[in-house]
Amino acid sequence: MDLSVNLGALKLKNPIMTASGTFGYGLEFTPYGRLEDLGAIVVKGLSLKPRRGNPMPRIAETPCGMLNAIGLQNIGVEKFLREKLPLLPWKQTPIVVNLYAQSAQEFADLAEALNSETGVGALEVNISCPNVRQGGLQFGQDPDAAARVVEMVKKNAAQKPVIVKLSPNVADIKVIAKAVESAGADIISLINTLGGMAVDIQTRKPCLANVFGGLSGPAIKPVALKMVYEACRTVNIPVIGLGGITRAQDILEFILVGARAVQVGTANFIRPDKVFSLVEELKEKVREMDIDSWDEFRGSIIA
Amino acid sequence: MDLSVNLGALKLKNPIMTASGTFGYGLEFTPYGRLEDLGAIVVKGLSLKPRRGNPMPRIAETPCGMLNAIGLQNIGVEKFLREKLPLLPWKQTPIVVNLYAQSAQEFADLAEALNSETGVGALEVNISCPNVRQGGLQFGQDPDAAARVVEMVKKNAAQKPVIVKLSPNVADIKVIAKAVESAGADIISLINTLGGMAVDIQTRKPCLANVFGGLSGPAIKPVALKMVYEACRTVNIPVIGLGGITRAQDILEFILVGARAVQVGTANFIRPDKVFSLVEELKEKVREMDIDSWDEFRGSIIA
């Protein structure tokens, strides 16, 4: 079967994308696989200016998952475009830039800076980072604020598909999904990390300098699946599902509940070639299960 | 060290309670330990009338956790008082009745039915069950509705400490914690399960007949710790922490962030004598760590 999928204007040779922040700028993984084999590469969240990120410690291991509070350390959009993008195989595989900003205006400025960049395949607006004081969740938990950001980004990035990445830290994902769809999002992706915390009873300190962090990995897959299912039944735009994917089976689960594509995050830490082998495993599994077309399988859950 | 703790009028010989729905009516565990050794026993959620619960399948295993959608099957409060309570060691260990109702009035009726029962040590108002169509989350996600339930229960159960059990499926736990405190809750407990879902790609069906279920177990501990920490910094009433506890270390983590007592849920399925051995392990750990008093240790996190 042909594994390719279209998310509106964004065309992928297979549904497997990398999740932002877990795949660096992509180039870190060249020793472990061919970047051009991936459906798309989503790079680490970029801001207008470089950011140092949070102090250490920034990560903690948890049962079947992990917490992170990187604080969006990044080299800034300019340096990315100059030094990283040219080295990425953007002609063969869409490069998606994940955007982080502290205000709607800054998001708009980022969108403008990227709109005319040929090598950029799509923008992913991160309104769901739990690890920064400003800009993250304040948009992701408020439908109006989220809609405003989306409108401004869309206005300035008319040439690029705009993905909006949603936070699971809400009472009802359907409300925010609907809001960003109405505001003009082309695609939504979910979920970002769940707010969490870990502590060390010996030192009596939090395991993260930032106190709180974002929970990711297989532990959160059930939460992610439910939200993706709900989102798919709420909006008419394509949905990208993620959260805890480590196996081809997990990918098919997300597609079964309605996702058009998926992202692989924490699993990149299980093995650096994980996402590449998932492409192979998915092919194999699709054959084994006699799936004829994505259109037939996608969202075909009997519920 | 003396392990006993007071949660207002509710006095426990140690901080370890069982979590509702994971310990049956308590009697199921008599072959595996002495019920009177526990801090308190919280029984399965009871409603005015018996409930059949949801169709099968009702449970699914997930990475480091599980989903359940039991649907509050229970024998009804009357039968519980007649057939189970007399067999429980309520003179030595508080028996906490977890309440489920579909309306504020029904919660009030339940409270009335239990108020004069000597054997009932406290009421735990479950406004956070994700697995029932009516009554569960509709209260747990709405501060006003939650407050109304609490007020009515308090009015009818003047003689009993009232614990309100909160849902993690909210954008900001602080809002709801504050609301139930203001409404007169004596104690809060959190967290109930996170909404989740699992699917079977072979049958293309959800793994639970109810489609959605509640996620529990070690997977959710980081989410629980954060919410307990936030709740402890928000309210002045005692807080009971739970979510993913399997070890004495986990118990101390919850107490470190401010919990006065804890509940053990899914861990009861790891071994039926788990909660009993945790009492021993906790004693040992407290000795090993030279903790002199709960008052010194509780909430002493440096953050």
Added chain:
Amino acid sequence: MKQEINPGSPSCLNLEIQAITYAGSRDFVHIYLDPPRWEYMAGQFVMIRPDGWVNDPIWPRPFSICEKTDDSLRLFVQVVGRGTSLISQLQPGNSIDLWGPLGNGFVFDPQDRLLILAGGMGIAPFVGLCKKHPHPEQISFLFGHRMDIESYPLAEFPPEIDSEHLKQETTADIQGFQGVLKTRIQNFSGRGMILACGPTPFLKVVQQYSLEFEANTLISLENKMACGVGACLGCVAQTTSGDYVQTCTRGPVFRADEVVLDEQLLNQKAYRK
């Protein structure tokens, strides 16, 4: 008269593995454990959890008590998923948590004739039962299986037992087996007790013919279990009155006319009595 075995009170132990043997393929595993001090009734089961599981898998796994001697407790396990695969990789000297005996076994009169119907791993509880039965010549045993017969401990059964086994490879085989089941149940009805254990589709067929021919049949259900002690309400079966009862404590052995395996059978007369 009931079987004179006293199941006693269950306990939770940490037991060492004495030996692990494989039958036919690596997917069929006999586990021999240090024997607990309780007695059991065939059809009862244990929950087990190897020491190394920590948090993942989170649940224990239920297995029928295959056989218990003075020297060891034996389980017979087929690898079907992650848990059983991990269990099959255990080594002698490894320890596991085990609690039991759990649930209700097969209650029958040892003087009565027995027709035992087993599908696949449903053979497990009958190993001990048949080897200990005082009158093996009273037992007829019909066994349907998918894998080579060497995978199953059929050779251990006392020779006095009238035993037949049918391998099911094709859909035709399965239909053939169902036909044999029908004939056997029909002919046996009224002459003694039928005991059945196996996968749910197999039990549905047994139930259907037992109801049709009003046979006196006990069936042992396999439901997913979390606690095994009646506390979580996750393993319930539906009774004919529409209630949900715990398979782990009210079963796993039920009367065939007591539980609903197939909603369509609810209309069948025999159910109503």
Added chain:
Amino acid sequence: MKQEINPGSPSCLNLEIQAITYAGSRDFVHIYLDPPRWEYMAGQFVMIRPDGWVNDPIWPRPFSICEKTDDSLRLFVQVVGRGTSLISQLQPGNSIDLWGPLGNGFVFDPQDRLLILAGGMGIAPFVGLCKKHPHPEQISFLFGHRMDIESYPLAEFPPEIDSEHLKQETTADIQGFQGVLKTRIQNFSGRGMILACGPTPFLKVVQQYSLEFEANTLISLENKMACGVGACLGCVAQTTSGDYVQTCTRGPVFRADEVVLDEQLLNQKAYRK
């Protein structure tokens, strides 16, 4: 002149364990793996993840490359927590995922004199380095350790090396060791290169005296790592300019005057250069 070893490009492999041996106690484990085809530089490390871990623990674990011969790759692991405990229970024949060689090793001129300072498991990267060094008589080795010396592979070091080891049991021992470190660094400064590896408190002392006496010191950091390849930004160290850089790709070996281990040292003059 730089060491002439070409670290080559890292790769991710599934390697079989040839042998596991224990030194002193079960807590000190030497793991011998089928050798990958790459070359490495001492101080580089690998990430490993045993096949059985599935989702828990979720992360791999970083270990220095202890030694590599034509026959095997060797890691030297101390059990300190859950992951290393699981690793210590592996058996020959088990397989692990392994990626490397990662990071930057100790870059030095083999003609120069070396003072090697190791604390505890910080000895690991120096086993291969010392055994392969063309001029072992140029090396001085100071080793501080907590457990019995038999736990560590000190006896393997070439006899030409001038080596001293100090056991630290009491607080007085630790202070004494710090005194020796100070003297050694002071006396060696300007006479060659200092290489150091060990726990962070030890490295802080090494760094402090290296800055004080302006010694030419390389230190290898141990930070928690998730990916090991520079992607997650979880393992960062703070540079003197305040930036956070990945320990896994920009380190683990850093110049002592390049990273901030102890905020208080930031005021020290030597840092500023």
